[in-house]
Amino acid sequence: MTSRALAAVLTAGALALTACGAKSPAPGDGDAEGLRVAAAFYPLAHAAELAGGDAVAVSNLTTPGTEAHDLELSPQQIVALTEADVVVYLAGFQPAVDDAIAQSGAQNVIEVSEVARLTEHAADEPGHADEGHEDEGHEDEGHDHGEADPHFWLDPTRLADVVEAISEELAAVSPEDSEAFKENAVRSRVALVALDEEFATGLAECERREIFVSHAAFGYLTERYDLEQVAVVGLTPHAEPSPARIAEVQELAREHGATTIFFESQASDAVADSIAGDLGLRTAVLDPLESLTEESAGEDYSAVMRANLQAIRDANGCS
Template identity: 50%
Template sequence: MTARTLPRVLTAAATTLLVLAGGTACSTDVAGADPDRVDVVAAFYPLQFVAERVGGDAVTVTNLAKPGAEPHDLELNPRQVGQVSQAELVFYLKGFQPAVDEAVAQNAADRAFDVTGVAPLRDATAGGHEHEHEGEADHAEEEGGGKDPHLWLDPTRLATVADKLAERLGAVDPDRAADFTTRARTLRSELEKLDTEYAVGLKTCQRREIVVSHAAFGYLAERYRLEQIGLTGLTPDTEPAPQRLAEVAREAREHGATTIFFETLVSPKVAETIAAEVGAKTAVLDPIEGLSADGGGDYLSVMRTNLTSLRTALGCS
């Protein structure tokens, strides 16, 4: 047993006893089962994607948010709290999932990698046509100081997160630090290629405004000179106020929007209502907060599907 694995084994044993005492243990799904791999708990899908790509076969990655589930409102069960307690590294984004923040603070503060520490988050309402309806500003403050957490929709930012994760994994497992760095460089190359595809694909378009059901696309809009018009703010299941619906409908007509975007994990009903009112169609623009329940594709393929949808909606040449 190595010096690296001993603290993990002791922690795992203690946590397992606690979970068993509560009658909620699940012996077949416990982090720390493989002493030859670094146990990483990822808070939601984009972080899982990065951890798996950078860690490769040197890590075991557990995603707290299940496919098909909306990750904003994730509630952790005792087994998941145990996974956080046992993990050698918890990869999360502070302010995005309050239950994860609490579990990290109580059980893994010294083993957590917070993505918000990599680079400053943008303001939730910065730039473009991103307006707040009544009560939204206060809610944004509750979600983390009015900051937009969806940084992974800018591939260049996600590449920087991958670089920093490689450094952190290297500190946990120095023997494989060079491997983590190499894989992060490979992922960076793929993300930079994706960034170029977006820049070229969205360079010449008839319109630059995107009407979306959930204002998750601020980083994408900022990177590729688009303007986001959101039906709701940072929380996807917020019911938009009637005045906000009227305002979005007006802006959609002004900009000649042909498409109202909705997302995979949230009901399309509001988007369909606006689309019918302004004579537009609806289409999916995926914020990639999680994969759909069928698990098809990965971050890169979904981003490329999004690019195709944007090019069609915006009339790009």
């Protein structure tokens, strides 16, 4: 049985439990009061918490330590999604969530791709991403074309837009709290714009503009702050790079004087170690923030983003 077929069976079973009167805890806290919001993964859960404040109980369907791309929902999570007052997700990012929403009959669903203004990003080398790579045949090795990059939250201003959209939906569901939701959105935008300004200032003067990453998750960040990402693989984090791609990245690292090869907090560092070891470079974590790790579960979006900022500043000689 395929994973999507299994998800459909689990969804049907969970919906049957709901119809028979089975109750799940309110998302986020079994005894919490307020609107129940089911969010597909961490940045959306954080956005919902910012928008809703104390008036919502948010369930993050992607628990700390879970790789967001590979999420499979448990029957209990499907019930929580079905019983939520509002559901927030990004279509196409997590097929299991897409399937569960389609079968749940959920009424108040926020799909964020339009408000987040998803775009395509070249995951290839700086300055000449499309030169000399026609028909190479290395699928998803840093040459993605035609696929929207889902990682919008690495641009804080786009996350602020999503917070505002969620606050508007919450106000429609709970009009008596509409003023509070509006104030939450305004307050959140101020904080996220301040974070954006920290990045702009912190990355304004750097010896290098390129960041070398294991997975092309950082296009919105590099676009926003005038950097260039060079990715070993494209938007699929567990794709295997060919020896030719590894050699290509190594040559680019030499050419641009790289000091650091970044890997992700929830992925293997083997490829980054191999590339860095051959060149005598460092490796370091750059977190795409798709989900929290078990170690970072006590931190929040802003803290992880600031850790990313410092990692880039250290790697690129920023003053």
